[in-house]
Amino acid sequence: MDPAPTTQAPDARDSRPERRPWLWVAWVVLALLAAQVIAFVLRSDRLELPVVGEYLFAAPVLDGLVTTISLTAIATVLGALVCLARLSSLAPLRYLAAAWIAVFRSVPPLVQLLFWFNLAYLVPVLSIGIPFGPSVGEWSANDVITPWTAAVIGLSLYNSPYSAEIIRSGLSAVPRGQLEAASSLGLPARDTFFRIRLPQATRIILPPMGSQVISLLKGTSLVSVIAMTDLLGAAREVYTRTFEVVPLLIVAIVWYIVLVAVLTAGQSWLERRFSRGY
């Protein structure tokens, strides 16, 4: 039997959204808070926005910025290398990488920076040569371990276990069938890794890796304790001279925010790029 045509049945098209009185209250509170922040920024004479503007693009600050970015980049790449070792088909290399990860993940980054900076005390002379045999070259540890090398070593070592584990989890999440198909087609190992496995793993690696790179970027600010002039170090050098502490910290803050924004944008672009086909 067909349902009888009726005029009484309600029609979803006539409905209105549910009323939400508290929504308006929330908007008013938010507007008040925003107004307060803006008023504070405009009225405070201690913020010294002109000073911020003056130093935002000053040469030492930009140099510090470059240092911060380079440290982040180098430590990320080294992390990837440890991961490759961790997945190597050579068992000794794999065990070395596993031990590396276990040790360097346990030591806080600040402790590592101080340790590597003071390496010269433990090992006065660095030499390369046959183990327990003659050496090919020798260098004084004091010359080799500058703030820059200590920072690179410390941050890379601290970061590499995290990156390595993130990359490893991504690689092992690629379905077995994909690798079987590649193997069945006789794809060379190199192509299987770079054209099949890694692109698929990248989709899984990107979100945690993005967070990791961002936290590494911010972690680089620790290097200022070993007299390294990164972004924060540069700001500190200026304000110890001029006593404009807050404006220069704001300069550093602005740059950190900009860098993280750029990284985040890059991350979402890459995520879109690698989610094709899913």
Added chain:
Amino acid sequence: MTTPVLRVRGLGKRFGDVTALADVDLDVAEGEVVVVIGPSGSGKSTLVRCIDLLEEIDAGSVELDGELLGLRVDRRGVLRRMPARATAPQRRRMGMVFQSFNLFSHLTVERNVWEAPVRSLGEPLAEARARAQQLLERVGLGHKGDAYPVQLSGGQQQRVAIARALAMRPRLMLFDEPTSALDPELVGEVLAVMTSLAQERTTMVVVTHELQFAREVATRVVFMDAGRVVEQGTPDEVFGNPRTERLQTFLQRFSAAAS
């Protein structure tokens, strides 16, 4: 007598305590379509996976055109297992179609087909792409080259997988339950492509539960149970006059399920 394309002798494979294959012998001559049937867990899939070097064999040997697969005799006459790296050229001579398609999900359909000929065989890109297009048209998907696998139905994905395997110009095509993961109404389109390959005298080993396909297309039917080849012969012999009780029971169960 000419050398068969595929020769399997005394093949054995164990997974822990489970014997998947025991003393399997199988010859496949050029142009033959061998359909392997049998209950689940009878070792059919393991057989084709061993032939395609996806599983390491524990006993016996597999030869393709008289060449040992995955094993070699070194200068001192010692038999050695080849590392995966060294067996890639052998795998390229066999095309494999998986139950779960296994198309590369991050690559377009067209690229799924030409990736391996370009990377593995070093074919020029333009040539490989043109051939990929031809193969896609042949499986009725000429218009889907730019799609990603996820945008296709299961039947379409499996047809792309067949095109991908054919792109390597294999000596032997292996099918591992190619229609088992498909919705019933999509099975026909995949079987149609396989039937047309058989009509062109492609040498094929097909593991399947599609007995109708075995009856119509196979030149020889092999019945496996508990990791052994129990019976083999022409479709008429196997389906019309099963000699062993196990095959009789198997066929009865199937016809009961079909009616």
